[in-house]
Amino acid sequence: MTSQELARLGLTRANAREAAIAFIRNFREAGGDPTQLEDEITAILADPPSFLADPLRGDLARILADTPPSRTDENPAPWRQWGGDLEPEAVGQLATACRLPIALQGALMPDAHVGYGLPIGGVLATDNAVIPYGVGVDIACRMKLSVYDVPGNRLAGWSGRLANIIESETRFGIGAAFKQKRDHPVLDEDWSVSPITKSLHGKAWSQLGTSGSGNHFVEFGILTVADESVGLPPGEYLALLSHSGSRGAGAQVCQHYSRLAMERRPDLPKEFKRLAWLDLDSAEGQEYWAAMNLMGRYAAANHAVIHRHIAKALGEKVALDLENHHNFAWKEIHRIGGREREVIVHRKGATPAAAGVLGIIPGTMASPGFVVRGKGLPASLNSAAHGAGRVMSRKKAHETQTWSRARKLLQERGVTLLSAGLDEVPFVYKDIHSVMAAQADLVEVLARFDPKLVKMSPPGEKAED
Numbered sequence: 001m002t003s004q005e006l007a008r009l010g011l012t013r014a015n016a017r018e019a020a021i022a023f024i025r026n027f028r029e030a031g032g033d034p035t036q037l038e039d040e041i042t043a044i045l046a047d048p049p050s051f052l053a054d055p056l057r058g059d060l061a062r063i064l065a066d067t068p069p070s071r072t073d074e075n076p077a078p079w080r081q082w083g084g085d086l087e088p089e090a091v092g093q094l095a096t097a098c099r100l101p102i103a104l105q106g107a108l109m110p111d112a113h114v115g116y117g118l119p120i121g122g123v124l125a126t127d128n129a130v131i132p133y134g135v136g137v138d139i140a141c142r143m144k145l146s147v148y149d150v151p152g153n154r155l156a157g158w159s160g161r162l163a164n165i166i167e168s169e170t171r172f173g174i175g176a177a178f179k180q181k182r183d184h185p186v187l188d189e190d191w192s193v194s195p196i197t198k199s200l201h202g203k204a205w206s207q208l209g210t211s212g213s214g215n216h217f218v219e220f221g222i223l224t225v226a227d228e229s230v231g232l233p234p235g236e237y238l239a240l241l242s243h244s245g246s247r248g249a250g251a252q253v254c255q256h257y258s259r260l261a262m263e264r265r266p267d268l269p270k271e272f273k274r275l276a277w278l279d280l281d282s283a284e285g286q287e288y289w290a291a292m293n294l295m296g297r298y299a300a301a302n303h304a305v306i307h308r309h310i311a312k313a314l315g316e317k318v319a320l321d322l323e324n325h326h327n328f329a330w331k332e333i334h335r336i337g338g339r340e341r342e343v344i345v346h347r348k349g350a351t352p353a354a355a356g357v358l359g360i361i362p363g364t365m366a367s368p369g370f371v372v373r374g375k376g377l378p379a380s381l382n383s384a385a386h387g388a389g390r391v392m393s394r395k396k397a398h399e400t401q402t403w404s405r406a407r408k409l410l411q412e413r414g415v416t417l418l419s420a421g422l423d424e425v426p427f428v429y430k431d432i433h434s435v436m437a438a439q440a441d442l443v444e445v446l447a448r449f450d451p452k453l454v455k456m457s458p459p460g461e462k463a464e465d
Contacts, residue, residue: 001037006281009038010045017281019063026056077103077125080379083110083438085430090119096271097122102129104336104343107380109350110438111389111430117274120349120390123383125336127343129277130288130329132258134346138212138465139254140296141245142325143360143386144303145223145371145449146311149319152222152236155452162220162314162453163418169309170218171210172419172457174248174464182209182309186301193290196256200249204298209305211244213457214465215387215424217365218242218306220453230358230371230446231320240310241369241449242303243362245327246295251464253295257288280344289329296328322371324359326350326386334381345381353377353384353443361443362387363432365420365454366406366413370436372443384442388432394423394463401425413450420456423463 001024011017023044024037032040044051044061051061077098081091090112097118098106105125112121117133124134155162171178187205192198211218223239225232246253261276262268264284268276278285303323311318329346336343351359355376361384362369369387376382392400406425410417436445 001041005038006041009041011041016060016063019060023057023060030056077105079106079108081108081112082380082385082442083108083112083435086110086112087114087119089114090121093117093119094122094124097124097134097275100126100272100275100277102126102277105334105381107350107383109380109383109385109389110435111349111385111387113390115348118346118348121385122346122348123350123381124346125334125343125381126277126346128280130280130285130292130344131275131277131346132254132261132288133274133276134348135254135292135329136327136348137251137254138245138327139250139292140299140325141216141243141327141465142299142303142323143362144242144307144323145239145321145360146307146318147223147232147237147239147320147322148311148314148316150238150316152224152238155220155222155238158238159416159453163416165310165313166218166220166418166453166455169313170306170455172216172455173211173213173461176210177206178209181205182305184208184301184305186297189294189297191294193294194253194287196253197249197291197294200252203252204247204249207247207249207302209302209309210247211242211302211306211457212247212464213421213461214463215456216244216465217420217454217456218244218310219365219451219455221449221451223371223447223449225447227446229373231322237319238316239449240307241360241362241451242306244299244302246299247302247464249298250295253288253291257284257291260284260288292329296325299325322358322360324351324357326352332382335378345383347383349386350383351386351443352382353380354382357382358446359384359443360449361385361432361436362449363451364388364426364429365417365424365451365456366409366415366426367429367432369432369449369451370445371447371449373446374443375441377442380442384439385435388429388435390428391430392428394428397423397425397428401427415451416453418453418455419458420454421459421461424456
């Protein structure tokens, strides 16, 4: 029997599959009928305790007996939330995800709000399976910070020049592209890891070095370093911060494999539909995993190109370079159910925060972001918030917000806005200081970034975040 056939029977965990392969070998060596193998394994799966004393079947039965039970309404995977003012719908989405049969543990970050399937700010550990919508549409969306060897007080006198640099070296929104295509080694990688990525190479090249719409941005600001362990002496520095992801290519990868996952699990109840998963032992699961990781490298390349061109135009040395990503799935070792095991950790709009790991958590166009160091709290699956988190939909923002109010606040904070949509004004987000206070047990702050010159996608663009 092949690994795929074993996975079809329900043997998706690596150790269970290995035990099954050993049983098959021993069964054949003992003269067993190979045509009865499927029935033999099905019987052991159905009632492992009955076979624990069997000399031939006992090893497989012991592995299966240790498999976490299927999740039900009465037996969900454990989870915990940070922050007390979260949308009930977002809380409900994570609670639903923890009822999946593949769910092992969950966490909800203090910036959480409703998303497709898994909420934004949702963290979910699964057993040898990946949920495309648990990763998200903008695969590997990331933050990147370049800190220049330039005093922060230089920014005010350079504001006109810095604005010109951002305008000339960035492009935003659907269909954004440079007349002269930009280049990066990621384009020379193998894009045939899946049929969908193979078809997207040209699109990815045309969008290389551009930024998405929605909450994506490129901004100059002042980084105030409080702790030298960030990599710089305490003080104020000119810095560039960007937020974007894998653009149209990543979105199409998500859409393709989300549809595929839902087709593979037609019997899922309605509330679980967008949580459809792909077993990592399946061909489709392996394809998605390879495509997701390629999109991760492509998203990193987009930021690398932006920061490289801006640094060249600025003509200043980069003294510190930091980045991290979210909307991704990682293979990690966590202690769950009393034992350490490899799990798949989905962080949809959540920042990796293992002990000692540096990350960047932005605020809004008028509030600070922070360079943080993770504390590695097991209950959060080593995760933290990825931003301030929305408090209203884009539709409601357009119905309730005004530019006059937003511009007044921007002027008070000394922020120059080059472009943005009304649905991204500061008032549509939570107070970043409250978010940070709610996760003081998850991260510690090493530096503060105050935006001063902000560019986002112009009004009217469909949100891609």
